[in-house]
Amino acid sequence: MEHIDVAVIGGGQSGLAAAHALLREGLQPVVLEASGHTAGSWPRYYRSLTLFSPARYSSLPGMPFPSDDPDRYPHRDEVIAYLTSYAARLDADLRTHSRVAAVRRDGPAFVVDLEDGGRLATRAVVAASGTFGRPHRPELPDLEQFTGTVLHAADYRHSERFAGQRVVVVGAGNSAVQIAAELATVARVTLASRHPVKFARQRILGRDLHFWLKRTGLDIAPLGRFLRTPPTQLVIDDGRYRAAVTAGAPDRRELFTAIEGNKVIWADGSAEEADTILLATGYRPDLPYLTHLGALDDAGHPLHRDGASSVQPGLAFVGLEWQRSLSSNSLRGVGRDAARAARRLAAHLSRT
16 A cells, blocks of 8 residues: 555645645645546536636736736636646646545544545545535425426536526526526526625726735635634626626526426416526535545534644645635635645644
8 A cells, every 4th residue: 555645635726735835844745636637627617617806816826827917807718727737837746537435544644545446545634625526406495396407507518508498597696697697698597596696896996806805804814713604605796797687687586486397486476487497506515535534514514623624633624615714715715725734734744
């Protein structure tokens, strides 16, 4: 069995940031990525996805995001190229097609079991596998009875396949609004949610929102430990999405109250046929490989404080939503949390 310093599970932005931070602490991480590329979930996001933060605020440590215009908002494929280039520059052992099946404790160390039968003994573990692999599908009225197509935003790539359809998008966050507005150019679309959509202006007094978040310190304020549940997500908007919803493309309604076959029953009692219900209802931490460690609560959420496992010494998390701050699971903020986790693990390993 191979023996290593630190196993980093996940080769996306969080895993790459963790590897960079661990190297700076003098440790030799092995990054285990389930897919065939070192760009995490970005290649599987919908094609039109654009970052909410400008290029100047969208970098991992040690490598600025390349752009002739630092105030431009990069597209999905640019992020994929950036992460691929970042990984190529890291002096770390990056192993693709290495899906982790389970992590078990072996005395003061851990054993990592891979799905292909391989095993690694490691002194520490960083769980950086993100959330995309665990789409959240909330309980909705009679959804299981719907005879049309039910998809999650994780399955959405582009609008062409929905041309001419009647589509109900469930959700009120950034992805829900972006996808619904895009679909509304080729289909009849309703954005359905329990609460109204809340917009945040993308530019304030001529500056991007992220300038003000950084200037005021709100972006890095350690508020995560005080939040039992993440706050309601604001839809960052330059005016286009609010205008689209106001114009009814998509129209916005209260969540349906029932489903009968392929018909959606609205709160006013009216019913209409629908072809597709698309759930833009978020994600949850994708950490099934930690089940054997008792490191998760009953809902599968990690038991931690600021990214350090509260039950397993030598286990750290990077890239969780509100792990420490507003920016914890973003390109602009994950590096700070990764550095903190790496320092803690280095101190732990020096003691053991």
